[in-house]
Amino acid sequence: MDEELRRQARQARKRKGLVIVNTGNGKGKTTAALGILFRAWGRDMRVCMLQFLKHRNASFGENKAARKLGIEIQPTGDGFTWTSPDMDETVARARHGWEMAQARIGSGTYDVVVLDEFTYPLHYGWLDTQEVIAWLREHKPPMLHLVITGRYAPEPLIEFADLVTEMRMVKHPFQEQQIRAQPGIEF
Amino acid sequence: MDEELRRQARQARKRKGLVIVNTGNGKGKTTAALGILFRAWGRDMRVCMLQFLKHRNASFGENKAARKLGIEIQPTGDGFTWTSPDMDETVARARHGWEMAQARIGSGTYDVVVLDEFTYPLHYGWLDTQEVIAWLREHKPPMLHLVITGRYAPEPLIEFADLVTEMRMVKHPFQEQQIRAQPGIEF
Numbered sequence: 001m002d003e004e005l006r007r008q009a010r011q012a013r014k015r016k017g018l019v020i021v022n023t024g025n026g027k028g029k030t031t032a033a034l035g036i037l038f039r040a041w042g043r044d045m046r047v048c049m050l051q052f053l054k055h056r057n058a059s060f061g062e063n064k065a066a067r068k069l070g071i072e073i074q075p076t077g078d079g080f081t082w083t084s085p086d087m088d089e090t091v092a093r094a095r096h097g098w099e100m101a102q103a104r105i106g107s108g109t110y111d112v113v114v115l116d117e118f119t120y121p122l123h124y125g126w127l128d129t130q131e132v133i134a135w136l137r138e139h140k141p142p143m144l145h146l147v148i149t150g151r152y153a154p155e156p157l158i159e160f161a162d163l164v165t166e167m168r169m170v171k172h173p174f175q176e177q178q179i180r181a182q183p184g185i186e187f
Numbered sequence: 188m189d190e191e192l193r194r195q196a197r198q199a200r201k202r203k204g205l206v207i208v209n210t211g212n213g214k215g216k217t218t219a220a221l222g223i224l225f226r227a228w229g230r231d232m233r234v235c236m237l238q239f240l241k242h243r244n245a246s247f248g249e250n251k252a253a254r255k256l257g258i259e260i261q262p263t264g265d266g267f268t269w270t271s272p273d274m275d276e277t278v279a280r281a282r283h284g285w286e287m288a289q290a291r292i293g294s295g296t297y298d299v300v301v302l303d304e305f306t307y308p309l310h311y312g313w314l315d316t317q318e319v320i321a322w323l324r325e326h327k328p329p330m331l332h333l334v335i336t337g338r339y340a341p342e343p344l345i346e347f348a349d350l351v352t353e354m355r356m357v358k359h360p361f362q363e364q365q366i367r368a369q370p371g372i373e374f
Contacts, residue, residue, distance in 0.1 A: 061230045163358060184298065
């Protein structure tokens with residue numbers, strides 16, 4: 001095998017779609033995922049974000065920006081949260097969101113898919129982490145970059161991921177100074 | 188003072204431009220700042236980013252995206268780095284970048300200014316951290332959000348900031364799997 005073939009083999013091995021997890025109790029998990037979308041969009045890559053804990057009719061800064069750019073940012077639930085009193089409904093919504101995610105990941109239509117706040121359905125057991133990972137191992141296109149955000153990333157997800165960053169809160173104005181969340185910055 | 192006046196006073200006190208620092212050895216510091224730009228742009232806020240360690244003619248994903256949107260992302264140096272053999276030139280370029288930053292911050296033209304990789308000139312002493320903070324205390328418009336990224340955020344900057352997040356590397360593909368940096372994701 002000559003040098004050129006070896007070089008090609010090396011490149012093929014090293015270039016792949018990453019599984020990226022942004023976790024931890026600090027700010028910047030979703031925001032960094034938005035930055036990835038923005039950057040990839042700049043390179044004409046096909047991108048989308050599914051939001052697992054945002055309200056369907058919410059109009060956050062990111063949704064407004066995405067609408068302007070034609071980037072798909074899609075809420076998956078009807079504002080369901082882990083404080084919902086109706087657990088059956090919460091689980092059903094999480095499953096519905098995961099089905100939306102599977103359809104997009106499996107479609108081959110995207111270069112980057114972000115599953116925003118997707119750690120929560122895993123952490124709270126609304127979805128089975130091992131089943132989700134098994135499905136991804138089988139169905140995620142090799143070149144697709146998958147970004148998952150949220151606190152409490154389960155250990156098997158961290159093991160499965162290529163790139164894991166913990167956003168750690170060092171100082172937060174809501175605690176120390178009682179400053180309100182700022183439009184355009186926090187949401 | 189009636190309840191309405193008290194409420195207004197409370198709101199006035201709590202609504203302010205934040206000084207945000209994204210630091211640590213992990214990924215996502217610049218990317219989260221880009222996410223803030225994207226989100227704020229979505230709200231029609233006036234935003235810009237000055238890059239302290241990027242090459243003047245670089246065309247990264249963020250620069251391409253910014254050009255498409257008309258967002259100002261401006262390199263400040265000519266690819267100067269802390270490995271430059273010529274210290275006088277490195278210091279001169281850092282000072283030039285800081286003058287560009289002062290002009291933008293002081294102009295009143297922006298709602299959000301990002302100083303990307305700005306911690307390095309402070310950490311390496313090319314700029315005096317105390318002088319920078321003193322200038323910001325006097326000249327930063329109260330409602331302007333200022334975002335500073337980079338490793339090794341100096342302690343006085345952390346004390347000065349409202350919101351500090353440490354991006355901590357949990358797992359990185361370049362270390363474990365020798366995967367190359369991916370266009371659209373990392374740059």
